[in-house]
Amino acid sequence: MAKKSYSFYPGCSSQKAASASNYQVSVDAMCQELDIELNEIPDWNCCSASIGYAGGGELPRLALSARNMALSEQAHPDQDIVATCAACWLATRETQERLGEDDELLAETNQALAEAGLKLKNDKKIRHMVEVLIEDIGYEELGKHVKKPLEGLKIAGYVGCQTNRPFGIHGESFENPKYLDKMIETVGAEACNDYEKKVSCCGGALAFSEPEKSQALIKDILESAYDNGADMIVTPCPVCQMNTEVYQDQINAKYGTKFKMPVVYYSTLLSVAYGKSAKECGLDGQVIRARQLEEIAGK
Amino acid sequence: MSDYNQQMIEKYRGNFLKEVEANVEEGDWVKMCMQCGVCSGSCPLGPHWEHPPQEIFMMIRANKREDILSSSSMWMCTSCYNCIARCPRGLPITHIMHGLATYAKRLGLAPKEQPTAKFAQLFWDNLTKTGRVNELKLGLSLYFMNGFGEGIKTALKMKDVGLGMLKTKRMTPMEMLGGHKCKDVKGLQAMLKKAEELEEARIGKRG
Numbered sequence A: 001m002a003k004k005s006y007s008f009y010p011g012c013s014s015q016k017a018a019s020a021s022n023y024q025v026s027v028d029a030m031c032q033e034l035d036i037e038l039n040e041i042p043d044w045n046c047c048s049a050s051i052g053y054a055g056g057g058e059l060p061r062l063a064l065s066a067r068n069m070a071l072s073e074q075a076h077p078d079q080d081i082v083a084t085c086a087a088c089w090l091a092t093r094e095t096q097e098r099l100g101e102d103d104e105l106l107a108e109t110n111q112a113l114a115e116a117g118l119k120l121k122n123d124k125k126i127r128h129m130v131e132v133l134i135e136d137i138g139y140e141e142l143g144k145h146v147k148k149p150l151e152g153l154k155i156a157g158y159v160g161c162q163t164n165r166p167f168g169i170h171g172e173s174f175e176n177p178k179y180l181d182k183m184i185e186t187v188g189a190e191a192c193n194d195y196e197k198k199v200s201c202c203g204g205a206l207a208f209s210e211p212e213k214s215q216a217l218i219k220d221i222l223e224s225a226y227d228n229g230a231d232m233i234v235t236p237c238p239v240c241q242m243n244t245e246v247y248q249d250q251i252n253a254k255y256g257t258k259f260k261m262p263v264v265y266y267s268t269l270l271s272v273a274y275g276k277s278a279k280e281c282g283l284d285g286q287v288i289r290a291r292q293l294e295e296i297a298g299k
Numbered sequence B: 001m002s003d004y005n006q007q008m009i010e011k012y013r014g015n016f017l018k019e020v021e022a023n024v025e026e027g028d029w030v031k032m033c034m035q036c037g038v039c040s041g042s043c044p045l046g047p048h049w050e051h052p053p054q055e056i057f058m059m060i061r062a063n064k065r066e067d068i069l070s071s072s073s074m075w076m077c078t079s080c081y082n083c084i085a086r087c088p089r090g091l092p093i094t095h096i097m098h099g100l101a102t103y104a105k106r107l108g109l110a111p112k113e114q115p116t117a118k119f120a121q122l123f124w125d126n127l128t129k130t131g132r133v134n135e136l137k138l139g140l141s142l143y144f145m146n147g148f149g150e151g152i153k154t155a156l157k158m159k160d161v162g163l164g165m166l167k168t169k170r171m172t173p174m175e176m177l178g179g180h181k182c183k184d185v186k187g188l189q190a191m192l193k194k195a196e197e198l199e200e201a202r203i204g205k206r207g
């Protein structure tokens, strides 16, 4: 297959030494194998995620995403924008939709952008990395690159909210999206087909501000994976990943549970299956080590 | 109570639906609600909402202005989009909740000790300073947002989480010295200022 190039919006959590830096590491390894070129949007800014509303009104928030889109139009005119973070993807896509529907709002946004010397046409596609894998590469091709099938592993595909609603992945349902399960099978592992908490919310950003209330949600997500016999959880979202991984000790202390469930990204699974080293797959970024994956990567 | 709030009370004289339509993000959708209750059953933190979304929509029509705007309910929204996916009338409920929260904050009516309101403001301040979020500073100000004593307690409780992130290089103390940022912070800030001005002018024109 020919090289595919995209205008890439990494987002704050994917930066070096930030909470999802290991996501980026595995994405890089995966893209290298699949001949996907990610061109970082020059001087991109934070999208204000889903909680910018306390400080910023509608237009300032739209302007933040619009700046990234305008910079992308300038630097990579013929490339779709691709994000790896669910919240970044969502915020950018929502901006595109809202500005596309409302000429007045687009005009005002452009007035604001002019202060930064920019202009937005708003004609780009905004895509999640998962869409690139499914739509532009395809499961079959994804499978062809597998060198080390993840045999014997049972994995719960935790889709969460924002990669699923309100836009979701084309052709999937809100209640039971199958793409993570299909990816799990593509790399030779077994998917937990009846994972009840697949699309439940982990609390998102409220895991910081309302830790107890959110941890009650997270506990159910972990428990359901555990009850389904999962060895680990896989997710497409950096917030989901962090929330379900790093609070397990606190949850265990509060509820008397004994969770020690690794939570990895789809890109971790793919890069391990593609024969990359533990380091290239970002496995050293696991707060709860994914030992089974380390073993496969070490072979 | 702020002057702005007084101004708005006088301007709309007991027609809160009209006030919401003119001042709240996606507020003109509120009248489309048919009170089926599906949204209220969808919120992940539902049991903690004093007034779930459906009730908020009903209260808007019933002019329960203060009750809504001073409520912590909207601040319990996790942005899970369950409601939007399910609402038979297609209301952008998530955005209306965010919009009500923004508006309550502007009017000075948002509850003062609401943790998400405080955290979200910290997040915004953090990102507008450099264009990108500095997770370490954000985390620290989060732990200390309720004062020094409380902060130490929270920080101790979160110590093991922090250590795990440090060890796996998913957090760095170097962020304290500046860390990630945009090059054109000046342009970004000028853009935001302009956007604020335009939004204020537009809201003033309406209603």
Ligand code: SF4
Binding pocket: A086, A159, A160, A161, A162, A163, A200, A201, A202, A203, A204, A205, A237, A238, A239, A240, A241, A243, B078, B079, B080
């Ligand atoms: S489950 Fe949590 S992190 Fe994941 S998309 Fe929902 S709120 Fe975001």
Ligand code: SF4
Binding pocket: B032, B033, B034, B035, B036, B037, B038, B039, B040, B053, B054, B057, B086, B087, B088, B089, B090, B091, B093
């Ligand atoms: S789901 Fe929609 S129509 Fe039903 S109560 Fe909620 S907002 Fe109203």
Ligand code: SF4
Binding pocket: B039, B042, B043, B044, B045, B053, B076, B077, B078, B079, B080, B081, B082, B083, B084, B093, B094, B097
């Ligand atoms: S997006 Fe907000 S209002 Fe809608 S269901 Fe989720 S928490 Fe409730």
